[in-house]
Amino acid sequence: MQLVSESVKAKQLHSTLLSEKQALVDQLQQINYLIENSNKKIANSEEHVLFPLLLSPPTNISYFAKRFPTQCFK
Secondary structure, X not given: OHHHHHHHHHHHHHHHHHHHHHHHHHXXXXXXXXXXXXXXXXXXXXXXXXXXXXXXXXXXXXXXXXXXXXXXXX
């Protein structure tokens, strides 16, 4: 009788551990999704900042040349 009781407890513990494992897997998947989404947002933001700079380098150079006149800009 005691052996049967221990077997039932072991099965319940196994079931509980499997449920906890699945919950952790789900959390990890959600975290990975959030990280991937954040990385995409960062890349997109970088493009929005850098692309206009690439389109108009003479304007930016002339701005700095006026502000900081040196031999480099002449």
